[in-house]
Amino acid sequence: MEDAKQNAGHSAARPQARWWAGYPFAVLVLLIALGLVVGVWKDWRERELAQAREQFGQHAGRIADLIQQRLDEYELTLRGGAAMVAAVQWPAPAHWHSYVSGLSLATRYPAVLGLGFAAYVDPPGLARLQLLMRDAGAGHYTVRPPGVRPAYGPIVYLEPTTPDNRLVIGYDMYSEPVRHAAMLAALESGRTRLSGMIHLLQDRGRRIPGLLLYHPVYAGDLPPQTVAARRAAMKGWVYLPFRVHTMVQAATAGARGSERLRIVDVSDAAPQVLYEDPGIDTDNAFALSLPLEVDGRRWRLDFYSGPMASAVPGLTSLNWLLAAGIAISLLLFAIVWSLAGTQARAQRIASAMTASLRRSEERFRTAIQHSPIGKALLDAQGRVLEVNEAFERLVGRPAPQLLGHPLAGVLAGADPHSREAALQALAAGTVARATVALRRADGDLRHVQLVAAPLPGRGEGEAAQLVQVDDITDRVRAEQEVQALNRSLEARVAARTRALREANRELESFAYSVSHDLRAPLRAIEGFSRILMEKQAAALDASGRDYLQRVRNATARMGELIEALLKLSRIGRGELKPEDVDLSALAADVVAGLRESRPGHAPEVAIQPGLHAQGDRALLRNLLDNLLGNAWKFTRDAATPRIVFGAERGPGGLPEFFVRDNGAGFDPAYADKLFQPFQRLHSQDQFEGHGIGLASVKRIVERHGGHIRAEGAPGQGATFFFTLAPDPHDAH
Numbered sequence: 001m002e003d004a005k006q007n008a009g010h011s012a013a014r015p016q017a018r019w020w021a022g023y024p025f026a027v028l029v030l031l032i033a034l035g036l037v038v039g040v041w042k043d044w045r046e047r048e049l050a051q052a053r054e055q056f057g058q059h060a061g062r063i064a065d066l067i068q069q070r071l072d073e074y075e076l077t078l079r080g081g082a083a084m085v086a087a088v089q090w091p092a093p094a095h096w097h098s099y100v101s102g103l104s105l106a107t108r109y110p111a112v113l114g115l116g117f118a119a120y121v122d123p124p125g126l127a128r129l130q131l132l133m134r135d136a137g138a139g140h141y142t143v144r145p146p147g148v149r150p151a152y153g154p155i156v157y158l159e160p161t162t163p164d165n166r167l168v169i170g171y172d173m174y175s176e177p178v179r180h181a182a183m184l185a186a187l188e189s190g191r192t193r194l195s196g197m198i199h200l201l202q203d204r205g206r207r208i209p210g211l212l213l214y215h216p217v218y219a220g221d222l223p224p225q226t227v228a229a230r231r232a233a234m235k236g237w238v239y240l241p242f243r244v245h246t247m248v249q250a251a252t253a254g255a256r257g258s259e260r261l262r263i264v265d266v267s268d269a270a271p272q273v274l275y276e277d278p279g280i281d282t283d284n285a286f287a288l289s290l291p292l293e294v295d296g297r298r299w300r301l302d303f304y305s306g307p308m309a310s311a312v313p314g315l316t317s318l319n320w321l322l323a324a325g326i327a328i329s330l331l332l333f334a335i336v337w338s339l340a341g342t343q344a345r346a347q348r349i350a351s352a353m354t355a356s357l358r359r360s361e362e363r364f365r366t367a368i369q370h371s372p373i374g375k376a377l378l379d380a381q382g383r384v385l386e387v388n389e390a391f392e393r394l395v396g397r398p399a400p401q402l403l404g405h406p407l408a409g410v411l412a413g414a415d416p417h418s419r420e421a422a423l424q425a426l427a428a429g430t431v432a433r434a435t436v437a438l439r440r441a442d443g444d445l446r447h448v449q450l451v452a453a454p455l456p457g458r459g460e461g462e463a464a465q466l467v468q469v470d471d472i473t474d475r476v477r478a479e480q481e482v483q484a485l486n487r488s489l490e491a492r493v494a495a496r497t498r499a500l501r502e503a504n505r506e507l508e509s510f511a512y513s514v515s516h517d518l519r520a521p522l523r524a525i526e527g528f529s530r531i532l533m534e535k536q537a538a539a540l541d542a543s544g545r546d547y548l549q550r551v552r553n554a555t556a557r558m559g560e561l562i563e564a565l566l567k568l569s570r571i572g573r574g575e576l577k578p579e580d581v582d583l584s585a586l587a588a589d590v591v592a593g594l595r596e597s598r599p600g601h602a603p604e605v606a607i608q609p610g611l612h613a614q615g616d617r618a619l620l621r622n623l624l625d626n627l628l629g630n631a632w633k634f635t636r637d638a639a640t641p642r643i644v645f646g647a648e649r650g651p652g653g654l655p656e657f658f659v660r661d662n663g664a665g666f667d668p669a670y671a672d673k674l675f676q677p678f679q680r681l682h683s684q685d686q687f688e689g690h691g692i693g694l695a696s697v698k699r700i701v702e703r704h705g706g707h708i709r710a711e712g713a714p715g716q717g718a719t720f721f722f723t724l725a726p727d728p729h730d731a732h
Helices: 002-086 093-103 123-135 163-168 177-189 227-233 244-251 314-370 389-395 407-413 416-426 473-535 542-573 583-597 617-634 668-673 693-703
Strands: 115-119 155-159 209-218 234-243 260-265 272-276 287-294 297-304 374-378 384-387 432-439 445-454 465-471 578-582 604-607 612-616 642-649 655-661 708-712 718-722
Touching: 002 093, 002 115, 002 209, 002 234, 002 244, 002 287, 002 297, 002 314, 093 115, 093 155, 155 163, 177 209, 177 227, 177 234, 209 227, 209 244, 209 272, 227 234, 234 244, 244 260, 244 272, 374 389, 389 465, 445 473, 473 542, 578 583, 578 617, 583 604, 583 612, 583 617, 583 642, 612 617, 617 642, 617 655, 617 693, 617 718, 668 708, 693 708, 693 718
Parallel strands: 604 642
Antiparallel strands: 115 155, 115 234, 209 234, 260 272, 260 297, 287 297, 374 384, 374 465, 432 445, 445 465, 578 612, 642 655, 655 718, 708 718
């Protein structure tokens, strides 16, 4: 016993160990999956960043090339102007204007304000320049700022001629340090030179970064080779003013993306920012600086990529992939965790089912053994394998005498018919029942209900059939007694039916006799009183005539009561002739008759259309005559009399018809008297009547298998509800 418990404990421990082994495996799967996802994501992210960084560098290089290309174009323009000035002794204003106009600077280079020429003169040369300009038609040519200086570089021409450009004519650029440095560098080097950042005179004090590009012009066919010779041969400078911001925008139009640019002039000790895009100091994914040598100046182009989302748009997809990978990893973890839990639950369920099956088998065996109904298990050949105590008691034999023997042998003592029925039930192969007579071992004859049910076959010697034998001897005897009582009851019912028919015939004869025997004296009383009223009225005083009139009224009232009584008796005797009756049309016909017979009273009548019922048309006409006639009568004193005939959905889904009025009403305490013959809740002086109408209505409704009820209150009207059976024949 102890070994069994230990084995059971080991069996329970093994599933638990496997259960705990499953959950760490799920965690391991999660860690591996997350590691793979994060590793792949990092690798792809680095590739995406490297590719974006490379593309950013290439894009920045293209923009730098575009700026360099635009400045080169500016230099070519300067060289063309310098060649023109060098080819003549002194350029005429018209020639300069014609040349610059042909360049279409405003269209080709929006940042350029014009193309000009500045002369290089000493003080004597300045006087000659002023005379030359006056002779050329320029009027009084004044150089500013005033003052005596060793050399001058005043602006002589600047085309196109705009108001802003005319403003700078005569300005000595050689007198301003930044311009002077660039002009001197061009003079001494013989090359094009760019100035540092200045604010152009044309901008009239607005602090807009501008630059000047200078190219020297020497006298003679070939440029001098030494600085001294260049100073001696120097005629002046062709120069080109432009705005940096407009130049950058025009040069890089169509090539810019989300990157931001800053251009810094680092030629001097103090760097100067020439151009800067807005928002450049915000978070940037990449930054790149490119040097640019521009006509004697050193620029640094700082490129910034902008935020990571715009600089590396592919990272968004990678982040979504990372989220998806994490979600898939979690899903995989959940699946493995669920499988581990499912395995543990399955093992627990299997253990529980094994124990439950064992308990179920024990309960089944206990139920079989202690069942008050005899039960036996048979093998495939019909031999008894096991019986319970009730079966032993029923057949009167102990179990050892039954086991291994065919059940058919137990039934050998029964009559042939019972034995044949039992054998057929046992051989049916399906659930079969048979009532047979069983001869016990002690000779007692019992009636039993035998039920044979096949069991799933499990091989030789296994149970193949369950047989249940229930002793129904007492029930058989009781059924026989009930059959005898039924036969006696049928005879008594037939006798009472004949007696009831005889009583109905006697009642009809009595009603006829009453109507005949009572009407003759009433006719005599009414006739003689009428003659007396007509011929002897003058001989009677007022009291006598009143008494005589009362006699006549009572006689008429008695006649009406006799007629009503006969009608009431005829309602219960006639044969029903059911048909589909349109109650709405029937009610409309009754109302039309009431309007003709009682023209002094015209209540409002509402009839619900489409009301139908199965019934006897004549009886239903009588029913509506009484109900609508009562409503018509009792609404006589109403201010706005109204009568409604309709139907509602009643209990069981059948329609419940009603007749409602707003007339005199009644005390609900006396509602049970409404349907009794000759019972009235109002006096004859208030409302005429004989108390038979509602009793007739009740009989008609009951003959149609229905019910009737009434609701009302004094002065608030009354409502009569009634139902009719769908098939009056069945109800009757």
